[in-house]
Amino acid sequence: MNKIFVTKSFLPPKNEYLEFVDKIWDNGQLTNQGILLQELEQKLKVFLQVENLHYVTNGTIAIQLAFKALGIESGEIITTPFSYVATTSSILWERCTPIFVDIEPNNYCIDPDKIEALINKKTKAILAVHVFGYPCNVIKIEEIAKKYNLKVIYDSAHAFGSSYLGKSLLSYGDISTVSFHATKLFHTVEGGACIVNDKNISNNLDLIKRFGHNADEHVMLGINGKQSEFHAAMGLANFPYISQLINIRKRISEHYDALLDKRLMNPLKHNELEYNYAYYPVLFRSESELLNVFTALNKQMIYPRRYFYPSLNKLQYLKNDIKCPISEDISLRIACLPLYTDLTHDNVDLICQIINGNLLH
C-alpha cells in the first residue's frame, strides 16, 4: 500500500516543463531577472490583479525582505502564535521582538480585538497570517494600523488563490508575502513573492533582493533573494493548472465534509471568501482524541500533520513568556488531513472511516 502524506507536490507534464527549460538553453541566462522570471512575474500580477510583485527565493526570505523594505530594523512586532515557525523566526532573524496576540477561535487568525492593548512606543508593525488561506480581519487590522501608524505585513503563504471582498487576499497590507514551496498549492519547487502596495517601497525591495546595488552604485544594504530561471520555468509550467488544482481540492474537501463525523466539522466559513482549498484542517475535541486517531491512521500508513503545533509563543528559544490560551489549546487538537490532487475518492473514504471509528467518547 502506498503511503499517504498530508500533501504531495503537483507535477506538470514533464514535456511542458521541458519546453520552458529549452528556452533557458536558447537564451543562455540562468538567473538574475531572466525572461522566464519576468514572464512569471507578469502572469502572477495579472492573476492576482496587483501592481507590484517580486518573485524571490522562498517565502521566508520574502517576509524578511518585507521588514527590510519597510525600514523595520528593531522594535516590537505584533504577531500571531498560530502559524508555521517561519513567521516568528523571520521576526527574530530581523532582530525584532515578537509580541504574540491570541487568535480567534473560529478562523485561527490573529484576534484584532486583542491587538490594541499590546501596542506601545516600541511597536513597529503587525505581522499576521491568513491561516490555511482564510482571511484575517483585514478591515480592523488596517484601522488599528492607521490609528497607531504601524506597518502591516501579511504572511500569505497559504492564501494564494483565495479572494476576499472581491480581491486577492494577497493584495492587502503594506506588503503581503507568499510561499511557492513544493508543498504549497501553487509551487515553483522553492520560491516565494512579495506583493507591495507602495511603488517606492516596491522599488526598495527590488534593490534589496539583489544585493542593494545598481551596477557599481551601492544604494543600500541588500541580500541575495533572487530566483532562478529553472524555478520560474516550473512556475510557468504549473501556472495553467491553478484553477484546475483548486477545483480538485474543492471536490476532495467536500467529500471530507460529507463523510467526517459532524462533531469534527470545521468551524471555518465566510460569506465574502472565495476559498483556495489549500488545507483541510480538523479540530479534534482533545489532544488524546487526535493522538488516538493519528495512531490508527499511521497503522494504515496515512500521515496527517499537526499544523500548527506547538503554539509559537511556546518556542523554547523565546525570551518573553506571553500566554495565548486559545492558540495553545487549538494547537494541541488540530491537524490537517491529506489533501492533494491525486488523492482518490477511495483514499478519502478510508481516511474518514478510520477517523470516525477512532474518536473518543
Ligand SMILES: *Cc1c(COP(=O)(O)O)cnc(C)c1O
Ligand atoms: C510555508 C510557510 C512559510 C515559509 O515559506 P518557505 O517558502 O518554505 O520559506 C512561511 N509562513 C507560513 C505560514 C508557511 O506555511
